[in-house]
Amino acid sequence: MSDSDDLPRNPGPAGGWGSLRGMREVGGEAKPTPGVLETLKRQNKPGGFMCSSCAWAKPPNYKPFEFCENGAKATMWESTRDRCGPDFWDGRTVAELRSWTDHDLEKTGRLTHPLRYDAATDSYRETTWDEAFSAIGAKLSDLPPDDVVFYSSGHAGLEASYLWALLARLYGNNNLPQSSNMCHETTSVGLQKVIGSPVGTVTWDDIAATDCYFFFGQNPGSNSPRFLHPLKECKDRGGKIVTFNPIREQGLVSFVDPQSPVAMVTGDETKISDQYHQLKSGTDIAAILGVSKAVIEADDEAGGTVIDWAFVEEHTTKFDDFVSFARETTWEAITTECGLTEEALRDAARVYMEAERVIGVYGMGLTQQAHGAWNVGMLVNLLMLRGNIGRTGTGCCPVRGHSNVQGQRTVGIAEKVELVPMDKLRELFDFEPPQKDGTHIVDAAEGIVAGRIKATLCLGGNLLRALPDRDRLEATWQDQDLTVMISTKLNRSHLFPGKSAWILPCLARSEKDQQETGNQIITIEDSFSHIHGSTGRRTPASKLLKSELAIVCGLAKAIVPPHPKLEWDAWLRDYSRVRELIEATYPEDFRDYNSRLFEPGGFWRGNAAAHRIWKTKSGRAEFTVPEKLNALAFEPAEGRMRLLTMRSNDQFNTTIYGYSDRFRGIEGTRDVVLVNAADMERQGLSHGDRVTLVSDAGDGVERRLPGLEVIRYDIPEGTIGAYYPECNVLVPISLHDHLSKTPGYKAVPVRIEAA
Incomplete structure (x- = not known):
């Protein structure tokens, strides 16, 4: 074909x-x-x-x-005009709505009233804020703290997030899983291990100065389109971009700047990637090793003038182990594993060696693998060979998904005790914080399936839809004694209520947050560790909506006994008081917090690794050696495919805006599976056939996703693509990164069955 x-x-x-x-x-x-x-x-x-x-x-x-x-x-x-008020539930049941699509639920509009689940009618009914807070507090008072989870998505600002984490610890646990657990926790763990920083090292100064990007498993066209502008600017000044990704994503192929009248009129396109290497899913380790091997061989031939030996000797450790691994691994092993030719990998290495300043960019294509931490370590290995960390125009650039997902970690939403200054919390609030590590999101999911978790409170998000093993979780989610969802819109997680279930509607970020001292400012942290103030001005969708911070304070007053140091009402009146607490808890990161809210570009928290200060166990940046050439949790087998879950152009995370994925030429449906022509012929499939994907995890659990249309597609043999979150039903909870526990959505073992 x-x-x-x-x-x-x-x-x-x-x-x-x-x-x-x-x-x-x-x-x-x-x-x-x-x-x-x-x-x-x-x-x-x-x-x-x-x-x-x-x-x-x-x-x-x-x-x-x-x-x-x-x-x-x-x-x-x-900002929709549509409203999902209490009357929406007249004549409708939760069971009925389970047949609705995610997009149908999105179209119901903004939630307007606090709601409680009524089992007698299998629907939600209007309640009052006082009743909701009181009932939730009473239910939690009967539950052991270890059995309760306080989840947060990336929507809430730093102020509400800080108080959410405080609330959980005052209640008695560190059960604070967060959406980072499902996407970039591999970055937090993997980068911390090798450079001593849990976040990326680049800033705008680096973006403006770089002359080369190496991309791995990230799709800016759909997931971070504003990134396309600095990519174009790099190309305009003669820079190079090399991409490694199983699917050709159009944002990394070509771009027309919609802010340029000339480009819009003429259709002038900027070619983004100078090289585009479509490797097999899960084989970035082999591809990066191939590029590194070519660099090492070139240094040998040039008498030691290619590798940045001064950087290696002054700043790194375990270099010899990595070089030995690269030398001993044959080109045949590398190319067989990743599906790329030696020539292609040497071409990529040439670009890397010719560049003075290189930034390594990656997304969930690296992190959501069974050995994603090895992927991150390998990218850092490549960057360190030529000193491409800690000088202007260079660095490691993980591209985060949700708006404040990184910032919530910064202000204490973390399940690991070692990541939180418990001594500061003890001093500020006069209580003994829990010293036992809490639940990661994978632990929470396993606990819900096993019946150990009795309550889940969600500060935003659509957790049930985002998690792996959807069928098993939906079957047990309702067994919980309590589920609480702080939300702006109806979503699928609301449709599996616990024995006591509450929907608490909150303001959108663009809306006025009017408290006693006026319209409040919240703050968020971006992927570059810059902090930004945010002020909403739109009229709220309902007079009954509360801000996320107001909801957290209302819950806290109902859950936690009064104490002079817990000034929930004062913090609600004036969010600047919460920022003072954040600064007192994290003085190095948030110095002069309230005076710097609207600095252009945000104020930088700083990053030691960006200054070549390595907060690792060795005190140096560490080269690593992976145990094998791929990040997979399974071995190849006849008929076993690697399912790559993906997002469309018309969605954000689990929110489906529409049915147009124009960059992939797919319109009007999400029920598709992308298959290589050779794989189709091998399995006797034709374009347009209907098939079922079946889990091949080998754990004895049946997982099936029927009704998918086969789309002949330019994708590597052995790799197939289909949409997230629909495919979550095929992902075992147990399939996750070995260090971070980030679910392995990017290489799921499945088989294709004809309908």
């Missing part, structure tokens, strides 16, 4: 008119209230509000429109 027969057929560049059409189509369906354009003009700018979508950094020199297609979609859906 020729490449021209594969989809997508001429998907067009990222950005350009396609981006505007995508926003217009979603805007027509979302039906935002008047004033949404004014809201968009303020998005991601000093004094404005920070987008609730991705965590890409906000530049100090901002453009007239500092939002992307997906950010605009998030804001328009958030």
Whole structure:
């Protein structure tokens, strides 16, 4: 089958008119209230509000429109005129709504009233805030703290997040899993191990100075489109971009700048990737080793002038172990594993060696693997060979997903005691914080399936839909004594209520947060560790909505006994008081916090590794040697495929905005599986066939996803692609990174069965 027969057929560049059409189509369906354009003009700018979508950094020199297609979609859906009030439940049941799609639930509109689940009618009914807080507090008083989970998504600001973590510890546990557990916890663990920093090292100064990007498993076109502008700027100044990804993502192929009138009129495209290497899913270790091996061989031939020996000798350890591993691994082993040729890997190495300043970019394609920490370590190995960490224009750049997912970790939402300054909390609030590590999200999921977890409180998010092993979790989620969801919209997690279940509707980030001292500012942290103030100005969707911080304080007053040091009412009146607490707890990161809220580009928390200060056990940056050439939890077998779960152009995390994935040429459906032509022929499949994906994890649990249409696609043999979160039903809870426990959504063992 020729490449021209594969989809997508001429998907067009990222950005350009396609981006505007995508926003217009979603805007027509979302039906935002008047004033949404004014809201968009303020998005991601000093004094404005920070987008609730991705965590890409906000530049100090901002453009007239500092939002992307997906950010605009998030804001328009958030600003919808549709309302999901108590009358929505008249004549409807929870059981009925389980047949609705995620998109159908999104279209019901903004939640307007606090709701309690009524088992007699199998529906939610209007309640009061006082009744909700009182009932939740009473239920929690009857439960052992170890049996309760306080989950948070990346939506809440730093202030509410800090108090949420405090509430959990006052209640008696560190059971604070967070959405990072499901995406970039591998970064937090993997980077910490090798460079002593749990976050990326780059800043805007590095982005402006780099002359080369190496991309691994990240798709800016759909997941962080504002990144496309600095990529274009790099190309404009003669820089190079090399991409490793199983699927050709259009944002890394070509881009038309929608903020350039000339480009929009002429259709002038910027070619993004100079090289695009489609490796097999789960084999980044082999590919990076191949590039590293070529660099080492070139240094041998050049008499030691290619590797940055001064950096290696002054700043690193275990270099000899890594070099020995690279020398001893044959080119045949490397190319067989990753599916790329030696020539292709040497071509990538040439670009790397010719560049003076290189940034390594990665996303969940590296982190959501059974051995994702090895992936992260290998990328750091490559960067260190030429000193590409800790000098201007270089560094490690993990691209985070949710807006404040990194910041919540910074202010104490963490299940590991060692990550939190418990002595500071003891001093500030006069209590003894729990000293036992809490539950990671995988532990929580396993605990729910086993019946050990009795209550889950969610500060935002759609946790049940985002987790692996969906069928097993849906079957046991309702056995919990209590489920509490703090939400803006109805989602699938609401449809499996515990024995006592509550939906607490909150403000959107773009809306006014009016308290006694006026409209409040919240803060968020971006992927570059910069802190930004955010001020909402839109009229709230309902007079009954409370801010996330107000809900946390209301719950806390009902759960925790009064104490002079716990000034919940005062903190609610004035959020700057909470920021003073954050600064007192983390003085190095949040110095002069309240005076720096609206610095252009945000204020930087700082990063020791960016200054070549390595807070590792050895005091040096550490080369690592993986135990094998792939990050998989399984071995190859006849008929066993590697399922790569992916997001469409019309979604953010579990939120489905529509059914257009124009970059992949797929319209009107999400029930598809992308298959290589040779794999189709091998399995007797034709384009358009209906098939079922079946788990091949070998753990005795039956997992099936039927009704998928086969799409012939340019994807490596042995790798297939299908959409998240629909495919979560196929992912075992036990399939996760060996260090971080991040679920392995990017290489799931499955088989294809004909319908």
